[in-house]
Amino acid sequence: GLTDSHHIGRILVDARDPRTVYVAATGHLYTNNSERGVYKTTDGGETWNRVLYVDDYTGAIDLAQDPAHPEVLYAAMWERARTARNFLESGTGSGLWKTADAGAHWTRLGGGLPTGATVGRIGLALPTSRPSTLYAVIDNQTLRPEAEELDEDTPPGELTARRLRAVTVDEFARLDDAVVTRFLRRYDFPKSLKAAALKREVKAGKIKIVDLVNYLGDANRDLFERQVVGAEVYRTDDGGTTWRRTHKDRLDKVFYSYGYYFSRIAVDPSDPDRIYFGGVPLLTSADGGKTWTGIGQRGVHVDHHVVFVDPRAPNRLALGNDGGLNLSFDRGQTWTKVNNLPVGQFTTLALDDATPYNIVGGLQDNGVLRGPSTYKPGKSDPSAWREIYGGDGAAVAVDPKDASVVYAGYQFGHSARLNLKSGDRERIRPRPELTADKKEKPLRYNWVTPLVISPHSRDILYYGANRLYRSFDRGDTWSAISDDLTSSLDQGDVPFGTITSVSESPKRFGVLYAGTDEGKVWGTRDGGLTWNDLSSGLAPGRWVTRVVGLPPEPVNTIREDPKARHLLYVGTDMGVFVSLDSGKTWTALAAGLPHVPVHDVQVHPREGDLVLATHGRSVYLAEAAPLRKLTAEVMAKPVYAFPIKNVPGDPGRGYGEHPWITWARDPVLARIPYWSKDGGAVSLTIKDENGSVWKELSDTAQPGLNVIEYDLVVEPARADAAEAAAKAKAREKEAREKELRDREQKGRKGPAAAASPSPTPVSSDEEEEDKPEKTASTSGKPMLDAELERVLADPLRSSRKRYLPAGKYTVEVRAGGSTAASTLNVKPPKESGAGDDEDEPGEIE
Structure with a gap:
């Protein structure tokens, strides 16, 4: 059992026996199947038996158990059906069931509960202090009478x-x-x-x-x-025999039309009259549901899915919503936001070309966020990531020549052009024409409507509704360049028959491809004058049915590295995979990445970094540039050293660090990638330009690509020896230069020089002004004045950590009898000056 249930609504562990577990199996989302209903195990999950089944459209969504009599359980069953164009939120199979013998026999409950085709999702809550009482929150999809007055939230005199x-x-x-x-x-x-x-x-x-x-x-x-009844709360005090609705008036603006997204309820274990439930807002009642109060506050996101009431201290609440996790210690009067959980549901990504570059991403119900690629959780300022647009963040794009101009959208194609410097924003969604001569049908927009910038001009945009639109003025005006590219089948309550993906050839303007949610691929080679349905080439006999390395799961996105055409990435419902041979074989990139859906993949052209939009664990970044050089020729070598990213050097590193306040320390790490064909012991030697050894590292390589992280720490003895060698070489160079200057001076003395007029004396101030100011690179030279070195010495130097100073180093990688080398640049810090606080061109605060 449970091999094909797909979705689980609730897991309930028996109050007496932890090896007995009940599961509410919801079943498939888009198709009917029989593996749904209530399942039970008595051996800790080794085997399962289905103990309650209604039909193959009705699954179980919630469970409740009487803690005093664990053989008594209640099950909420939910009939629903989903297609690409419609969501049937309710059905006659929805309802409550009860068992008094641990699932052997079940009885459907009535006694005042709603019945029929409009009963939707149901949530349950049972107070342990009075187990004969049970609450049910029901999504009632019954349409309201047309005569019922509607609050339009619009003053009189306005048109709606x-x-x-x-x-x-x-x-x-x-x-x-x-x-x-x-x-x-x-x-x-x-x-x-x-x-x-x-x-x-x-x-x-x-x-x-x-x-x-x-x-x-x-x-x-x-x-x-859409005017449905929506949220209703029912209560029984006799174990489900009779029910009554707890409230007289409607609970408006709680579920709206989509109660299937919510329908969970909680009750205080010590007070059977204190209940909580949420929809868009969060509500509580202290009188058994007769009256209700909203308890959301600033910092508490909308769309609430679960409330946990601590049974040991019922004043403590944990709230899960579309914004993450909130905690309350006073029954919801005040809330604390737990803001350090990486649980963002990213859908889309775009990268700019700043240094360091920024990441822009659309999130489920958390708008569009923008933040630096160098962000480190727990180290960086949390405000570095900020919201730049609202709604359910959708398609994003960044002007390739001006990173302050961002195109962002939210659900159903509501797109805008944002200027992050000026704060200006302009709505740019294409709309159908409406004139005396032309009355176009309403457009259909996908939840994530595609919007892309042409690779040939920053001013040209493409936008996919059910027709493809093009703009030559950054979205101010649009022209349709296709007819409806979908079959326009009958519509339900989910927009269907929409363009989901658009791409233009980077080599030739006007060569465009568009994909639709019907599974069609269309192409044009003349800028939209003519379109060809390319889907016919995907006949059953020509589908690729097996790809080496890819599991049988949905593929959400595919991306080609912009600098290496053989290098492909795909994001699936379980992670990300890479192909080094244009898609013939695939390898999972799983180290450090949880099993999570990856909805978008971007590769930074300059850095080669791989950036992932995960749906549930926020944004992940990997330094993937070495994969660009991981060719068959490289993989045939016993060892290969890849280029190493520059790292910043700082002569003040280690100074001023508080001995006990350690959270702010941000160690610089050099990530040294290398290839080992057979794996095993590997040694690395880091040498400066004089050949002095600063550091030796060892590693046990796995066959394949390996990375060793080096924190730039060096042994004092090696550092002293290397610095002494550098000083000796600097003194030799200084002596040679002095000798050369003396010779030149002697050569200038003679009859001609003696007859020349005496040069105008130069003051010491003028002489100093003429000397070039030392830059970071020259100021890092060894100090050759022994007296000054003694006066300016650090008395605790011998007890401090020593670090690799700024300079260029050779990294030798040895495995077996083979050696490979790469270069490590430790960059000196920029010189401080009056202009440091000013933004460089193109940078954004």
């Missing part, structure tokens, strides 16, 4: 979509232009549509009221404006 349906042509013509303008902008009508002209065309019958109503189709608004 609902009010528009009741407006006559004459009444529309009498509307104030400002009212019409606000209506047009609020509902994202074309910018070219002006109030006065629209009123004239409506009055003349060229544009009808129904045309305006039809234009208002919007998937995002539908989530909030």
Whole structure:
């Protein structure tokens, strides 16, 4: 059992026997299957038996157990069906079931509970202090009566979509232009549509009221404006025999239309009347659900999924929501944000070309964030990552010549051009035309609508709805360059028949490819004048059915390294894989990466870094540049040393560090990559330009690519010897230079020199001004003045750690009888000066 259940709603460990476990198996999302319902194990999970089953569309979503009588359990069953174009949120199979013999027999409960095709997801909570009481929060998908008054949150005198349906042509013509303008902008009508002209065309019958109503189709608004009953809380005090709704009035603006995303409830174990449940807001009741209070506060994200009430101290709550984790120690009066958990659900990524470069990413319900690639959790300032756009972050792109210009979107294609320096933002979503002569159908936008910058011009953008659009002015205006590239099948409550991916050839302008959610691939070689359906080439006999190294799981993204065409990466539902041979074979890149869906992969062109958007564990980064050189020729060698990234050097390192405040220390690490064909013992020697050995390292290599991290620490004896050799060589050089200057001086003395007029004396101040200011590279030269060295000496130098100073070093890697070498550059720090606090061109605060 449980090999094909796919989704689990609840795991419940028996109160008496930890080897007895009950599981609410929800089943497949997109297809019906029989492995769903309630499963039970009595041997700690070695074997499972299904103990409750309704049908192959109805799964179990929640469980509750009577702690005083563990043989008594309650199960919430949920019928739902999902297709690419529709989500059926409810069904007749939904309902509550009870067993009094540990799952051997079950009875469906009624006694006042809603029944029928509109019963959706159900959540359960049972207070241990009164186990005969049980709460159920139900997503009721029943449509509200049309006569029921609706709170539109709009002042009188303003025009809304609902009010528009009741407006006559004459009444529309009498509307104030400002009212019409606000209506047009609020509902994202074309910018070219002006109030006065629209009123004239409506009055003349060229544009009808129904045309305006039809234009208002919007998937995002539908989530909030579809009028269903929504959240309801029911209670029983007799073990499920009879039920009553706890509240008289509707619980508006809690579930909206998508209660399937929530429907969890919690109860105080010591107080059966104190309950908590969440939807978009978080609610609590102290009187058994008769009255409710919202307890979300600043710093508490919306969309709440689970509340844990500490049974040992019920005033302590843990809250899981779309923003992460919050804690309360006073029953929700105040909250603390636990902000150090890497649980961001990233969907998309873009990288700029700054130094260091920045990462821009769209997240599920946490907008679009931007932060430096050098960010280190626990070390860097948390505010270095900041939100630059809202909603469910979607497609992102960065202007290749101006990193302050970012294109960002949120769900269903709501895109904007942002200027991070000026703070300006401009909405740039293409919209269908609406004129007296042309009335286009509403466009369909995918949840993550693609928007890309042309590789040929920073001003050219492409945007995929159900048609492909192009802009020559950074999104200010758009033109459709395709017809509908989908089959426009009947629509449900999920936009379907949309473009999901767009790509333009970097070698030839106008060679474009578009993929759709129907599984079609379209191509044009003339900028959209003509399109060809390329999907016919994907006939069953020509599919690649097996790829070496890739597991049988969904592939979410594929990326080619921009500097190495043979190097490919794919992100799947379980991780990331690399191919060194253009996709013939694949290898998992699993070291340090959890098993997590990877939704986007980007490779930084300059650095070669691999950056991953994981859906649940935030952003991961790997220094993958060595893979660019990992060719068959390299892999045939017994040992190979790859280029090493420069590391910063600092003569002040180790000074000023507090002995007890250690969290702020940020050690510099040189990551030395090398190839070992057979693995085994490997030694590394680091030498300076004089041949002096500063450090010797040893490693046990695995066959393949290895990386050793070196913290630049050196042994004092080696450092002293190397510095002494450097001083000796510097003195020799100084002596040679002095001898050369003396010879030149003697050569200038003679009759001609004697007849020349005496040069104008130069003051010592002028002489100093003429000397070039020492840079970091020259100031790092060995000190040759022994007296000054003694006066400026560090009295504790012998007890301090010593580090590799700025300079160029050779790293020799030896394995067996073979040796390979690479270069390590320890870069000197920039000279401090008056301009240090000023931004360099293109940098953003």
